[in-house]
Amino acid sequence: MPKRLSVIAMGAALAALAHPSASAQQVASLLDLSLEQLANIEVTTFSKxxxxxxxxxxxxxxxxxxxIRRSGAVSLxxxxxxxxxxxxxxxxANQYAITARGLNTVLANKMLVQIDGRTVYSPLFSGVFWEEHDLMLEDIERIEVLSGSGGTLYGSNAVHGVINIISKPALDTQGALVSGTVGSNERNLAARxxxxxxxxxxxxxxxKRTQRDAxxxxxxASVRDAASHTRAGFRADHSDGARALTLQGDAYQADIDQGATTRRLQGMKLAGRWTQDxxxxxRTEVHAYFDRTVREQPGSIHDQIDTFDLEFQHAFTPRRGHQLVWGAGYRWQHDKAQNIAPASLAFLPADKRLDLANVFAQDEISITDTLKFTLGGKLEHNVYTGTEFLPNARLAWNITPSHLLxxxxxxxxxxxxxxxREFFSPGTAPFNIAGGPRFDSEVVRVIEAGFRAQPTSAITYSATIFHHDFSKLRSLDAMPGGAxxxxxxxxxxxxxxxxxxxxVTDNWKLNASTVHxxxxxxxxxxxxxxxALASLxxxxxxxxxxxxSYDFGGGHEIDLQARHIGRLSNPVVPAYTAVDARWGWHASPGVQLSLALRNLGRARHVEWGPPATRAEVERSVLLKATWRL
Structure with a gap:
């Protein structure tokens, strides 16, 4: 694998030398977009x-x-x-803790993640196994991240927000592309x-093929978590103007070292979307997909989850001053857990059918030309707690065309x-830990206020304050004989x-952010x-x-990103500051080279975990070559 990647990188470099340098006018750049154009980017996650x-x-x-391209990142x-x-x-090497607005763990369960309309959280724990999703980053059009409740449109589990990953239409990916990355601790090769x-x-x-070192x-000592991941797929888009049909699918396999054994992840999906203008x-839209994921984890479980999901939605203007969207959906899931180590854990019953049905509506009402009120609600029925009601109300005031409160x-x-509900350890009585037969839904009430502005043609910013009030959060309670x-x-x-x-200038852009x-x-x-508190x-x-980000002449560009993460308290993880740097060169209209240095500063730092099992994130170097034809 490293040898093949070296050949790709060398070939791209030789091709670059055979062509004159690209001018600034010949290459697309983030800095070609004005802030006005960036503000006019259309998003769909918030209101569907x-x-x-x-x-x-x-x-x-x-x-x-x-x-994404200028970040130098090679994983989602x-x-x-x-x-x-x-x-x-x-x-x-493979696992991440990702959430918005707190309560983060590697099994975080309060963010909903969608990839082209397909929900990817696992019904085992209501979260995402991030090591399953080694996407081809060159095919992503954008990622829309909504922080705050998304329950009315997306249902339960969108407690802290929604991550919506949207891939490029097939029309925008014509021709051939090959990219290869060689790094100090990972390598990948992708072709389209x-x-x-x-x-x-x-x-x-x-x-795409990816290899990561332990x-x-x-x-x-080594964590012994080296991994290899292979993924392949397709997408086709047919449109006659008013109607459009998209069909896409993929399959993957990942092998992750788990000490002396290997954890294997496999899956495939087929999805279709029909829209009518x-x-x-x-606009009406029908979206359906079938998804199968298989997780073979030696010493614990072999789990297969089959999902069929069907959704319908209709957006229209019932009368002047109203923008109404409504819809309904049904999800059928069959989880088949083979409890291969009942002496340590088991899901009882091993097989479980999980049905989820919903209907929702949301109306945006123009009270005046500058004042809009949004009211919506969703009824969602699950197999555990029955019907849940998920409402929301919003008020927006355009103080000026470029200032929104x-x-x-x-x-x-x-x-x-x-x-x-159904996790037990060990898998036979008496149990040390038992799922709660009356475990109820966790509830959160959210209050938010925000301001978005573009005071000048060169500056734009957004600020949000929020308050989340939780009840019925999960706890582990001591009981006679166990918990x-x-x-x-x-x-x-x-x-x-x-x-x-x-x-700052046409060639130079600065960005900053903070969260408290x-x-x-x-x-x-x-x-x-x-x-109690550590479990949250x-x-x-x-x-x-x-x-x-700065664009030089001759197709050269440089990007610097610094981030500071405060101290974690339970368990204690020290605060750290990391700097990522990337140099890129559009060697010719079809060839791009880049060198990324990640986690500059200290040679290594920790981001997560208790001291005994805490992995270190090391400084790394990544050389990437991309060839388009």
Whole structure:
């Protein structure tokens, strides 16, 4: 694998020498976009219809394809560090803790993640196994990150927000692309080919292979978590103007060292989306997908989850001053857990059918030309707690065309997962830990207020204050003979998230962000959960980031990003500051070379975990070559 990647990199370098240097006019750049154009970027996550980012009455950050390219990141979790409203901590070579607004763990369960409309959280624990999603980053059009409740449109589990990953249409990926990365601790090779069928339908095929070396513990011993990941897929888009049909799918396999054994992850999906433009701001959409994931974890479980999901939505203008979107959905899941180590753990029953049905509606009402009120609600039925009601209300005031003030209140839940109800350790009685047969949904009520502005043509910024009030949080309570899972924790968190951009010159851009968080949690009166506060997560009280991008002549560019993450308290993880640097060169219209230096400063630092099993994130170097034809 390293040999093949070296050949790709050398070939790209030779091709670059054979062509004259590209001028600034020959290459696309993030800095080619004015701030006005960036503010006019259309997003769909917030209201399930296209609207200008500048008009969104919520805390939304957009990572563009150009941001991804210039970050030097080679994995999806590392790309998500670009979103200031996300908290990202690396636990080892493959695992990450990712969330927004606190309660972070490697099994974080309060963020909903979608990839082209496909929900990717696991019903085992209501979170995301990030090591399964080694996407081809060159195919991502943008990532929209909503922090704050998204329950009305996205359902339970969108407690702290939504990460919506949107890939490029097949029409935008025509021709051939090969990219290779050689680094000090990882290597990858990706290839894509896009063309048209005889009938003129654009399509693309792609494949990617990644290898990662094992991390080391603070003691110097190897974590023994080296990994290899292979993924291949396709996408086709057919459109006749008013109607459009998209069909896409992929398959993957990952082998991750787990000490002396190997954890294997496999999966495949097939998804289709049909849209109909009805005119006069009307649109219908039907989205369906089938997904199979298989997780073979020696010493614990062999789990297969089959998912079929069908969703319908209709957006239209029922009368002047209203923008209404409504829809319904049904998800069928079959989880088949083969409990291969019942002496340590088991899911009982091993097989479980999980049905989820919903109906929702949301209306944006123009009270005046500058004042808009949004009211929405969702009814969602799950197999554990029955029907949940997820409402929200928002008020937005365009003080001027470039200044938006907004406020919101909402209620959402995290519905029980299989861990909450059906996890047992050991797998036969008497149990040391038992799922709670009456475990209820965790509930959060959210109050937010925000301000988004572009005071000059060179400056734009956003700031949001928030307050989350939690009840019925998961707890582990001592019982005669063992412990059981209950809902005996409560509390609140509040904070500020803010970010801004300043275009100093046409070639030079600066960005900055900061997040401050305060949390207060406690047990219900008369209860004494085990290790209560540590079970909720581990969050810094503050974090900040600074970045700059500069375009030189001759197709050269440089990017610097610095981030500071405050101290984690339970367990204690020291605060750290990391700097990433990238130099890029558009050697010719079809060849790009880059050199990325990651985690500059200290040779190594830790981001997550208790001292005995804490992995160190090391300084690394990545050389990348991309060839387009």
């Amino acid at each position: 219809r296209a609207q200008r980012l500048a008009d969104v009455p919520g805390s939304v950050y957009v990572i563009s394809s150009e941001d 979790p590392e790309v998500l560090r670009l979103a200031p409203n996300l908290q990202v901590a690396r636990a080892d 080919y896009g063309s048209r069928t005889d009938s003129g339908t654009p399509f693309r095929l792609y494949a 991390f080391s513990l603070t003691s110097g 009805l005119g006069d701001n009307g 907004w406020g919101a209140v909402s209620r959402t839940v995290r519905a029980p997962s299989r861990v909450d 059981t899972l209950n809902n005996n924790l409560e509390g609140r968190l509040y904070g500020l998230e803010a970010w801004g951009t300043w275009r 968080l305060r949390e207060r949690f406690s047990a219900l009166p008369g209860t004494a959960p085990i290790n 997560g581990n969050d810094p009280r503050s974090r900040w980031a600074l970045g700059t």
